[in-house]
Amino acid sequence: EPEVTQTPSHQVTQMGQEVILRCVPISNHLYFYWYRQILGQKVEFLVSFYNNEISEKSEIFDDQFSVERPDGSNFTLKIRSTKLEDSAMYFCASTGTALYGYTFGSGTRLTVV
């Protein structure tokens, strides 16, 4: 069964450092998403990406965040200058159409120290 692949599974970084979280969505999917989940809290929407551009972003997705689909297969989330409160599980998801739900990757646990 096709799956969404995320790397790394766990990233530890110092406050103020840049991190890049990587995702390989399912190959024939058109819509891509990043969500995050702070420990014990709900899964929160960050950004959606369609047709090589951001289609929607949340209040969380400020100027410190950016996304890119550099080569037609990878989908990356960059956090320019990490803060302690960025510590969370980050999930990538993709779908052929949002109407039918998403497939999530296994997540990257980001720990900012």
Added chain:
Amino acid sequence: QKEVEQNSGPLSVPEGAIASLNCTYSDRGSQSFFWYRQYSGKSPELIMSIYSNGDKEDGRFTAQLNKASQYVSLLIRDSQPSDSATYLCAVNLNRDDKIIFGKGTRLHILP
């Protein structure tokens, strides 16, 4: 602001019994409704989707939708210990909109 509300639980159900999970949503225009299962430390896994009023059955799972009451539920028959997880209700407004999640209900199946 669009909201999806769930009782956080934990909901404890004996093995073999029916587990009933409930969810309400605020946006009357919502079109698609999903139940995801999330084991601790893992990613959400889609288990059911429903788009029209009524019941939809898939194996031991039945999703129920009542758009007039803005209410979605999930029934799990013959509950197994492996069903112990957090169940996330999720909703999207239209085909190109993001899915928003409730906080989830923790389900614990008692052996």
